[in-house]
Amino acid sequence: MPFIPHTQQDIDQMLSVIGVDSIDALFDEIPGELQTGIDGVPEGLGEMAVTRLMEERAARDPRDLCFIGAGAYDHHIPAAVWQITTRGEYYSAYTPYQAEASQGNLQLIYEYQTMMAGLTGMEVSNASMYDGASALGEAALMAVRANRRSRSRRILMPTTVNPLYRRTAEVIVGNQGITFEPLDYDPATGTIDSGSLPTDPGDVAALVIPQPNFFGALEDVDALTDWAHDQGALVIAVVNPTAMAVLSAPGSWGAEGADIVCGEGQPLGIPLSSGGPYYGFMCCRKSHLRQLPGRLVARAVDADGRDGYTLTLQAREQHIRRSKATSNICTNQGLMVTASTIYMALLGADGLAAVAGRSHANTRALVEKLTALPGVERAFGGAYFHEAVLRLPRPAGEVLEALAERGILGGCRLAGDYPELGEALLVSATERRTGADLDRYAAALAEVLA
Amino acid sequence: MPFIPHTQQDIDQMLSVIGVDSIDALFDEIPGELQTGIDGVPEGLGEMAVTRLMEERAARDPRDLCFIGAGAYDHHIPAAVWQITTRGEYYSAYTPYQAEASQGNLQLIYEYQTMMAGLTGMEVSNASMYDGASALGEAALMAVRANRRSRSRRILMPTTVNPLYRRTAEVIVGNQGITFEPLDYDPATGTIDSGSLPTDPGDVAALVIPQPNFFGALEDVDALTDWAHDQGALVIAVVNPTAMAVLSAPGSWGAEGADIVCGEGQPLGIPLSSGGPYYGFMCCRKSHLRQLPGRLVARAVDADGRDGYTLTLQAREQHIRRSKATSNICTNQGLMVTASTIYMALLGADGLAAVAGRSHANTRALVEKLTALPGVERAFGGAYFHEAVLRLPRPAGEVLEALAERGILGGCRLAGDYPELGEALLVSATERRTGADLDRYAAALAEVLA
Amino acid sequence: MLIFEHSRPGRRAQAQAPDLSGAALERALEDIPARLRRERRPTLPEVSEMQVVRHYTGLSQKNFSIDTHFYPLGSCTMKYNPRASNSLAMQPPFLGRHPLAPAGRGQGFLECMYDLQQILREVTGMREVSLTPMAGAQGEFAGVAMIRAYHDARGDSARTEVLVPDAAHGTNPATATMCGYKVREIPTGEDGDVDLEALKQVVGPQTAGIMLTNPSTLGVFERRIRDIAGVVHEAGGLLYYDGANLNAILGRVRPGDMGFDVMHLNLHKTFSTPHGGGGPGAGAIAAGERLAEFLPVPMVVRDGDAFRWAGEADRPRSIGRLSAFMGNAGVLLRAYVYARMLGGEGMRRVADFATLNANYMLACLAREGFTPGYPGRRASHEFTLTLKPEAKKLGVTALDFAKRLLDYGFHAPTIYFPMLVPECFLIEPTETETREVLDAFVQAMVAIREEAERDPEILHGAPHALPVRRLDEVDAARTLNLRWEPADEAASGGRAGEERRRLATS
Amino acid sequence: MLIFEHSRPGRRAQAQAPDLSGAALERALEDIPARLRRERRPTLPEVSEMQVVRHYTGLSQKNFSIDTHFYPLGSCTMKYNPRASNSLAMQPPFLGRHPLAPAGRGQGFLECMYDLQQILREVTGMREVSLTPMAGAQGEFAGVAMIRAYHDARGDSARTEVLVPDAAHGTNPATATMCGYKVREIPTGEDGDVDLEALKQVVGPQTAGIMLTNPSTLGVFERRIRDIAGVVHEAGGLLYYDGANLNAILGRVRPGDMGFDVMHLNLHKTFSTPHGGGGPGAGAIAAGERLAEFLPVPMVVRDGDAFRWAGEADRPRSIGRLSAFMGNAGVLLRAYVYARMLGGEGMRRVADFATLNANYMLACLAREGFTPGYPGRRASHEFTLTLKPEAKKLGVTALDFAKRLLDYGFHAPTIYFPMLVPECFLIEPTETETREVLDAFVQAMVAIREEAERDPEILHGAPHALPVRRLDEVDAARTLNLRWEPADEAASGGRAGEERRRLATS
């Protein structure tokens, strides 16, 4: 009975207090025919055996040199981050509903909100959504609710937004009759084709602007923001938080700034971990606050006049507002926020800028090395940040496989979502990649293409 | 400047408070010719770079299947042990000199002392020595001080005591004119030859009794203890703490029990870790308490009558008694004691007995499998515990090398210290080894010997 | 003190960032057009590594948690989170695996996911399992979206309502809304079971389905569940099972056998993955015959000896994906380790002892004169008390009791939920607590009531022994101080979240 | 509450032990003769896994530590312990390596050890380094044993004395005794330096050597160190350097250049490995020309590209081994990571800022009217105060100040050491503390003095805000309650440490 502390004496005495003579008797309200039990679950293992099992499983997964980005980035994570985050007091606490017994967690979230608001240049941040993709879906729902000038359920969704985000968001908004209308990209730059912006888009709830976009290319955020606002649409920014250390913050885009900002928090101290747990961040103007989904922490004062922190505006949330809530989200990705807050505190603005700068410079160096190979070229000409699209002279799938055999994850294949790009590869090199790593990639690719 | 928080403003203001105009000026009392600086130390690395370096180093060290014991045992360590032990409050605390600010650590040591006293059947345990080998040296010094019936500096040291312990202890006691006189073992049983016990040993301070001994063989501890006491010698027991769950405790040996008990704490939750940090444990009768080296914790009462814990009898120690102290030990192996205490709490008496039982049964099964191979045979006939000596038909060094190439650490070669045993190997299989592991060893050995 | 208040201009945790600043940083970024660059540095603290460690270690000590306190929070299953789940899930190959790495480079991981799908199939009595939902609420979303997809696929588009009992958790109605349904509440009967007659009256061709928790959030088993299933199915509706309370029946009763079509599991409850101060969770979803094909992607399939992802192409009727990748993989690994440690027998014992603990506490509290929410009913793994008698007689509320419990070193139970029970305590001890702890909690309740009799101000003013006294939440919601601002900016009302100082590099 | 008090017969953390009990356990052990078997179970607690986690997590919160508090403990160098040192040293291949595994199966580990030897050579200015001593005191033991071996090897056996300054750390004289030497104390001059004239008088053909700490334990640099070296060497003695204070001069001054023949480093001080609540440490030892060949084994040597152990056979004049294997390998790995992170330049900055912090605190405290132990001297990385004036005027001792500092959230400095300074505070802030923290400490000292002026009982009764008030250590030493005993056993005075119950299996 792993994890169950009861001795036989405990059991006997407890049953007698209850006044039944067996544990089975406690289930007497459940129809007998439902009490089938289960089979087919393997027998329990002690910790030693499960350790052996899981170590063998882990040992089968090679630790390849990673040049994939595409929404999840292999940044350095300071050792302190997870050693502190996994302390029992963070790891095994529940949502801080009892504020006085959760001041550590609540203050941390308040700090997190401050940091994210700072990074995005917005007034308010919530305490996290599930991930970047689902956060985009929630941002779309929020925009439709928040746009007072429009009752439209149409949202302009550039194809330069991560296709996995678009698909996820569509699932989330689809049942409420909200539609995404694609905006094409300029094949020369890989950014939203400002020429193709509809002159009269009709009533539109919001425009989504990714920065950098899925190709790593940099959108003309100021012009797009102003255009959207001119149409009465809100602007939903989807940004990479590392990039925010050096790129213009959505709060400063155009004349008025973006209205809602969301994105994937993973680059801020969260391991790649096959895709999760990560967390979505979500920020907005204070005027939209009551439409924001998710938890919020506010500073509060206690009975003795001391500062403290507490969850606030819970009336937005499902446990109070039920069917009228801003979202059904309850459990969020709290522990990831703990990690990210520690990460951001360790890095600071300068450190994060250095991570951004080195990642970008590494990616640029990689692009230079790879495009020096015959037949390899950049797909787009414009500016980019720490990720870029390359065209290959051979089928990308085969190339990636051959690279994987050499212990290199060469990038993300684009053919599925962007067949028009041909044999294209999205590559990224974070600050963790050394010059030797880049050379190793270039040499392997040369070999594969030879 | 890793880890240094000073801003330029801090530095300037601090220097001005001190009244100097540079940090260099603070070194003005040090003769200039001594201020040479250093070179030849490689340039500093960021955490990211040092992580890469250390991960590459670690990746070079294969994780072999371990059948070596010989003083360090590959037992299962519950995950909780080190996740709690590395909490900052244990990890980064100093020696609990300020008792009121160290109650966590002090209570834990008190619990540890209780557990070790329980395991060894003694009245008192100290808070740890460096390791098992050096603890034996300290035990010898202690015995010479503690034996009121003898002024002898001679100690009987069976050759069945771990040779590395004997050599270490000799270094520790040698400068004080204390000598170890060897006692031979019976080639049939691998235990102290009771026939060869001197009928009139003269004045002897102590007899050392290992249990199990270095060969894994079980000494006749009751008879040896009584014999030593008859000679006016004290008994120093060197025991394996896992074995104590099932073997007779030194406190019960013979008519009066052992006088001093020491040994290696590693089997109790400490990783193999290339040999350290481990810790030595040391227990004794209360009547010898004032000769015990190392720290001791006692229960105490505070100003409000509450229970607490504090270091006690510090007058035995170097920081009070200086040249008259019981030992020069200061820093001990505290964090390992933290881990071991958690380990013992998790295992309990039944759990530890199960570890001992399974390890012994595994070793016995291994011995059976290996001795089924032609030319492989047990070196000794008597009873043993979780470790045994095998004789090989081929040079043990070569065999071990061939096994290592197959990812198996086949045991500890004995030829260096016991040339009389021929090509002998000391093998052990802990509870972590599965039936398949034993088969793998047997198959590999068959192949090597074929 | 906030981390920002430890900040000093120019201080850094130097070991943590690449050594790149000033002109070198500018060079690294030189190909990025100036107009796209940030002008002002974001408000992040400038602190040393030790300051960070000390600050967040210190903050952690201000939390209650399972590892430090009894946490009988009803509906939340705050049981021991095995430390092995943590260390084994955090092995470097698992942590380092990129979500888009080829399946061939992650067979160890994928096998764990495949096994977990299989185990959850057995546990739920359903046909297929998708692990992708990231929490219970997302599992609910997936399930209701699947119900919608089912009706749509059959051209049965007049179904516009989802039925939800009035005692349901808030995520149930909120989910129905997110899936574009109208919510219709079903009343609860005197005995805590759904009012079957009322249900019969509202069910009809407009009924897409019903969402039920069983045992319900009232801590009692819905005895006529098969009848309910019959009524709803009869009307063409489907049944959603909210698995938040699965701990009560784990290994004994399978929701699939009760007649449910689809359900989620809260792996962060029943399978003991950590709550992490709010998340992450994992809301794996299981479906029977009718709905399996609509399950969200990706799922793991086995081809011979190899494991791979099944995506939209393999599962064309899937509702699609709920996250960029595959959900909370690291949480799922923890749940898998836990499931393997329990085994089938261990799972049943979870239900046994969770139920034993709850019924024991209920019996003890009743004996001490507290009032059960549903007297005469068995507790499931949790139960309700109503503190209305105490409120009336002593002028102290459930909230007052809750806050005072904190002083006694116990996390408070869930309060004021379900709303049906006035001055409600929803108490869930879980199977990992000892009898001594349960006894101590009961004693604390008795002692607090005595305090209330003596001097209710002790309760009104509680907590007294925590880092802060009771916080003024009303004022906090009015003031809405949601982030720290640098003193100069707060004063000058400057632009949101950005500091005055320009980038050091510009 | 003790862990034993949570114990209940038959309770277990079942996941943690092999499933082996009763008859099966007996079968496993059947070949062990009954007379060698244990009869009664040892006193270990019977508790669940969660109870263990909760108990020891809770206990940890009762500790001060670097990660939670400023810890200006003189002579102990309580600086930040980088978390990377911990995680990188605890990588599974390092943790899992058996000490007797062949060198060929641990080249990664051995290379780290080799590199560390090389780095410490540079840092000390010595010729060779052995990493094996497990703490400072064992390093001292090795060094003095080497001095003895040197004289013996030269047949110079009349040398029976080791000289130790009166301010030396207790391990110095204790070590000399352990090495069979008589200890002769050297007085300290008014200015805190060794009394050179006194030294000259006692040095002679009976002098084996001298043990010195420089900067000394008084927190000042021994300015005439070259003269001292000359006097001792002249007499045929050797010089031992106690490296506990190396943080003061790291990267700036090399003990080898001062004329020392052998020294240890406290890697758990200067190289920031954790103190772990008392240990483990690592006391690597470095020797110059005269003594290198006597260094303890094993050491790591490089043969071409491969690394291997050098033992007694390679180094026939070695004093031998000090532990079963190679000392505290895991601690050495941590020190190595730290050394690599600092680099040469970073090491020098350690000394710079440790010294800056100490001198700043000294200046601030002096300005506030506290009395330096050695006015007019520069502080090294630490300094002394004498609280004698306060003791005289206000009737409060250094101990009272120390205990009251705990209430203010500061660990107390080292007190009553060195004994030379009456009512001594030995304060070592280390380089990793911010100026704000130093200021706050100074303010606390001022505030406490004001309290003493107002009401000395506040100090006499301190601490007030900790888990316990001041403990009666005298009574504890009299009572000598050194272990918990089960109630029945304590009552019946039964045999030490064993419970009445017989093994479950018998």
Ligand SMILES: Cc1ncc(COP(=O)(O)O)c(C=O)c1O
């Ligand atoms: C009954 C019930 N249903 C659903 C949920 C929602 O689960 P989650 O918080 O994982 O989204 C909860 C969680 O508190 C719950 O208790």
Ligand SMILES: Cc1ncc(COP(=O)(O)O)c(C=O)c1O
């Ligand atoms: C000056 C001095 N010398 C020697 C030592 C002994 O070192 P260790 O405790 O590592 O044995 C210490 C440690 O406190 C010390 O401060």
